[in-house]
Amino acid sequence: MKLRTLPLADSGIDRSDALRSDEVALKELWQSAKLIAFDGERFRVTVENEVPSLLLHSFIDLPSAQFESAYFLGIDSNNPGDHFFLTLTPTADSEGFIDETGRWFTLREMGAQLSPRDIALAAHALGLANWHSRHTHCPQCGAKTLSALGGSIRRCVKDKSDHYPRTDPAIITLVRDKDDRILLGRQKVWPEHRFSTFAGFVETGESFEQCIRRELFEEAGVEVTDIHYLGSQPWPFPASLMVAFEARITNPESARPDGTEIEEIRWFTRDSLKSEIDAGTLLLPPLISVARAMIEGWYHEGESNQDRPPLPGRETWRP
Numbered sequence: 001m002k003l004r005t006l007p008l009a010d011s012g013i014d015r016s017d018a019l020r021s022d023e024v025a026l027k028e029l030w031q032s033a034k035l036i037a038f039d040g041e042r043f044r045v046t047v048e049n050e051v052p053s054l055l056l057h058s059f060i061d062l063p064s065a066q067f068e069s070a071y072f073l074g075i076d077s078n079n080p081g082d083h084f085f086l087t088l089t090p091t092a093d094s095e096g097f098i099d100e101t102g103r104w105f106t107l108r109e110m111g112a113q114l115s116p117r118d119i120a121l122a123a124h125a126l127g128l129a130n131w132h133s134r135h136t137h138c139p140q141c142g143a144k145t146l147s148a149l150g151g152s153i154r155r156c157v158k159d160k161s162d163h164y165p166r167t168d169p170a171i172i173t174l175v176r177d178k179d180d181r182i183l184l185g186r187q188k189v190w191p192e193h194r195f196s197t198f199a200g201f202v203e204t205g206e207s208f209e210q211c212i213r214r215e216l217f218e219e220a221g222v223e224v225t226d227i228h229y230l231g232s233q234p235w236p237f238p239a240s241l242m243v244a245f246e247a248r249i250t251n252p253e254s255a256r257p258d259g260t261e262i263e264e265i266r267w268f269t270r271d272s273l274k275s276e277i278d279a280g281t282l283l284l285p286p287l288i289s290v291a292r293a294m295i296e297g298w299y300h301e302g303e304s305n306q307d308r309p310p311l312p313g314r315e316t317w318r319p
């Protein structure tokens with residue numbers, strides 16, 4: 001099975017690692033940088049024909065934008081003259097930003113409508129901002145930390161130790177039985193009718209494969225074999241890296257929900273999936289998610305048309 005290109009994993013942005021440690025060069029870039037305004041949750045965007053794109057500012061437009069507190073995001077590989085920084089804006093309307101051209105949206109709200117470049121910038125920006133806001137103090141000595149190297153690390157003011165953005169690996173697995181049905185689960189916290197593939201965080205000292213076997217046994221009571229890697233996708237809500245696999249269930253008759261995290265599990269054939277979507281009794285995960293791409297990959301497997309349309313059906317985000 002092949003996944004379509006994953007929105008959050010197709011960047012076109014060169015993170016330019018060498019520039020991060022060259023403060024003189026970074027300051028020079030700042031003079032002509034394109035700044036992305038973020039208020040801690042939402043990005044400032046412009047909307048044309050109902051399609052949003054990130055609104056890009058110069059530092060002159062934004063009184064609160066300071067080089068010292070901005071995070072360097074990288075350079076557009078296709079347009080090397082375009083370089084981007086994230087700047088934190090205390091509140092959405094503190095600078096009179098609410099006007100006819102600029103609106104504020106979360107990455108979830110903009111979803112798959114953003115261009116690949118913008119979605120990659122927004123994902124990097126969101127993940128980085130999440131990490132900075134939660135790591136204001138040194139885990140070794142408790143002193144304050146400050147952003148350094150263009151925002152790519154934080155450094156302790158006391159013991160000078162460096163701290164790197166944290167990413168939490170999580171596995172996500174599409175499981176099938178011998179009749180090529182897939183098993184989807186439903187979490188209690190999800191909107192009604194929403195089902196998805198099984199996912200879970202990798203624990204310390206665990207391999208991806210061990211994690212897959214443990215999670216599927218815990219959540220759905222099944223044992224799996226033939227585990228194959230499909231792809232990966234950053235998921236900055238707040239700091240995950242989703243690592244996608246497919247696997248074959250050896251004991252489909254044992255499938256049952258754990259009753260705590262997963263309240264319901266169901267088998268789907270391609271026909272039943274389509275008819276339930278049409279009937280409104282099944283909602284799929286968001287279009288930009290790897291889970292959606294996995295379900296679509298299975299649904300369209302073996303079809304010759306490379307430009308096949310996505311599965312119909314409304315998407316749902318968890319609240």
Ligand SMILES: [Zn+2]
Binds near residue numbers: 138142158161
């Ligand atoms: Zn310290």
